[in-house]
Amino acid sequence: MTKLYGIGVGPGDSELLTMKAVKALQSLDIIYTPFAHKGQRSVAEKIASPYFKADLVIKRRHFPMTLDLTEKEKSWKVIVSEIIDDVKAGHNVGFITLGDPSVYSTYSYLLDLIDHQIPVETIAGISSFQQIAAATSIPLVLDDELLEVIPATADMSLIEKAVDINDNVVLMKVATHWSEIFGLLASKKLLGQAIVISNASMANQQSFKVAELTKETKLPYFSTLILKKKYQF
Amino acid sequence: MTKLYGIGVGPGDSELLTMKAVKALQSLDIIYTPFAHKGQRSVAEKIASPYFKADLVIKRRHFPMTLDLTEKEKSWKVIVSEIIDDVKAGHNVGFITLGDPSVYSTYSYLLDLIDHQIPVETIAGISSFQQIAAATSIPLVLDDELLEVIPATADMSLIEKAVDINDNVVLMKVATHWSEIFGLLASKKLLGQAIVISNASMANQQSFKVAELTKETKLPYFSTLILKKKYQF
DSSP states (O other): OOOOOEEESSSSOOGGSSSHHHHHTTTEEEEEEEEETTTOOOHHHHHHHGOOOOTOEEEEEOOOSSOHHHHHHHHHHHHHHHHHHHHHOOOOOEESBBBOTTTTHHHHHHHHHHHHHSSSEEEOOOOOOHHHHHHHTTBBBBBBBEEEETTSSHHHHHHHHHHHHOOOEEEESSSSGGHHHHHHEEEEEEOOOOOOOOOSSSSTTTEEEEOOOOOOOOOSSSEEEEEEEOOOO | OOOOOEEEESSOOOSBBBHHHHHHHHHHHHEEEEETTOOOOHHHHHHHHHOOTOOOOOEEEEEOOOOOHHHHHHHHHHHHHHHOOOOOOOOOOOEEEOOOTTSSOTTHHHHHHHHSSSSSSEOOOOHHHHHHHHHHHSSSSSSTOOOOEETHHHOOOHHHHHHHHHHHEESSSSSHOOOOOOOOHHTTGGGGGGGEEEEETTTTOOEEEGOOTTTTTTOOOSEEEEETOOOOO
């Protein structure tokens, strides 16, 4: 029976896919992959491409990067209906996502719209924050400690509460809200306890001690901050 | 140059290792693996063993399961000194951990004790909670939402605070503190919003709707709870 595979391709290095993800990729007839701007290959596609079969049909589709949910849903519905048709026509179909498909991924919305009309298998991937911990050999969380994962787009009062109760905080995509995040950490005297890693496991990976940055620093789009209150970076 | 590889083997299914983890395993001369009771193969060893070279030297070592940190450190120091000797003698050495070596792993303590005396490479693995989300095709976290990961051994007042501010909570190893955890969720009328998965991705995986359990339920040791306030299980 054919199905849709939702495949996490990890943060950047093609070796960070699981064996299961590679096996699923190699069983595909068709792959759907997002691009934000017409004609560009997505980062996820570049990561997964070493495992593509020669005759794999690649369907690059536009996923609008807008805050307008109605506009996004309109595009998603078209893609979902294509995917359903392809699976029902007897093809194994894949949808690839950067990192883990269960962690801040458009895939979750597609699943909602698919609403059990076709069989689906989700394959976990390594998240950027896990790779950052691995690359720096810094534990994310130990013993009885808590770990909080927060997108920098969340409400600042909620981010503040989360920073207050947790020893370990991962702040995702901090670039667009850097000035507020930096200000919060400065006000709590936590600048020395935080690092930022940009483009984790990609060729252009960079790391920054937050204490050496300023409110004005321009960070790359894929930038993740790790705060560890018991650490000194 | 030889080194120590800290390798995450994922939650149970041998296909959930990354390509990088498999490549590292195949480059090893010696592997260190924990067992809790003398003579038993650890779960991590069973998961990784399909990738062992025929001449791999397996050094099973005892990691005491005690709350006495001094006793644990005594054992760890002996193992770390063995590992350092093996790497300095020109061997590639591996240490395998269930899940991700950066998430609640003894590996972090070994790293502390190794204290840069030998080169180390850490390889991320899929955590049980990621696999649970994948297996059930339930997103862990979306949009501006927060995700909290808490060990059930943490202070109950802290767990309560974390449950209050987060839409998505992963409670690790809930079996030993089930009665308190169940009580907390019941008091907040959140039983219907939680599931427990035991032995994720292993042959004996089980899942339970928390609303169908009681304070007295005996859960398997490897049991993880996922609370999603916006969901109804």
